[in-house]
Amino acid sequence: MTEFLRELPKCEHHVHLEGTLEPSLLFQLAKRNNITLPAQFPESPEACIERYNNFADLQDFLDHYYIGMSVLLHENDFYDLAMEYFTKAHSDGCLHSEVFFDPQGHVERGIDIETVVAGFDRACKQANNQFGTTNKLIMCLLRHLPAEAGMQTLHSAKPFYEKGIIHGLGLDSAEKPFPPHLFEECYLFLKESFPQVGLTAHAGEEGDHTYVSNSMDLLKVTRIDHGVQSQNSTELMARLAESKTMLSMCPLSNVKLQVVKDVSELPIRTFLENDVPFSLNSDDPAYFGGYILDNYVTVHTRFGFTVDEWKKIVVAGINGSWCDETRKNQLLAQAEAVVEKYRQLI
Ligand SMILES: [Zn+2]
DSSP states (O other): OHHHHHHSOEEEEEEEGGGGOOHHHHHHHHHHTTOOOOTTSOSSHHHHHHHHTTOOSHHHHHHHHHHHHTTOOSHHHHHHHHHHHHHHHHHTTEEEEEEEEOHHHHHTTTOOHHHHHHHHHHHHHHHHHHHOOEEEEEEEEETTSOHHHHHHHHHHHHHHHHTTSEEEEEEESOOTTSOGGGGHHHHHHHHHHOTTSEEEEEESSSSOHHHHHHHHHHSOOSEEEEOGGGGGOHHHHHHHHHHTOEEEEOHHHHHHTTSOSSGGGSTHHHHHHTTOOEEEOOBSHHHHTOOHHHHHHHHHHHHOOOHHHHHHHHHHHHHTSSSOHHHHHHHHHHHHHHHHHHHHHO
């Protein structure tokens, strides 16, 4: 079954590049850039792994996450970070990745957005050449910062949207104190400037299901990141199914950040049975102990889906992607071939 899950042409829609910073690379970059990590940060990669196993909540994780980011200074650092992720994703059978990055977390440390985007974009192109995988960059705004700061970031990113280097906009970081309406202006500005750009937002992880519906109503998003709390409204689930609004779920992340105690508590079967489209993703894999295939395997151990149920999940992920129809058709054909192969075997 693990081989079947590996061979399925998976798409990842919810992974923060800064969250793929493995402790080994973190310490390597700290050394390369002569950075002294703060005293409260774990002292070695091993101590990091141990500490990452015990996050109290979203904020405890974010505190570590922002310290981790501080080792990223030069274009090459961003390139190395993204290439490590793309290499791992490829080995997991992930053929299309839409990856988040947080420019504000770098710009506020004095690093130009140009440096960040240049490193990530070079890695996207290299991964495409080397592995044949397709990749898209999605810029996220940090919701704990004011919307005015978000507007400034959008203005500085305009050239990258114009050139098609950045393909989407997301909203991340601490959810509950910063509801969607605060960022209405940012989303409307981008939608008016670049109608083709994909819009998504983290919602319904910490916040209740109204964060999901308000993101759809006010921010005009066509995708929701997490969305777990949608399970508490049958009306919302029907709307998500009807509008084919995909939820990018992150099972291992939800356990690590105490959204649920175990993956078996997630409403994955409920969503599947109610035709709510969703994909399975790694979120911040270096911090949450698992990449995309680990998430698939864990879900399988809890839900025991059939080959055809897995096909439905993977097809929803392909259809919910922001790649063009040609690429979607390639991935759909591949999904069909893998399913046919394993239908005889399992
Ligand atoms: Zn996330």
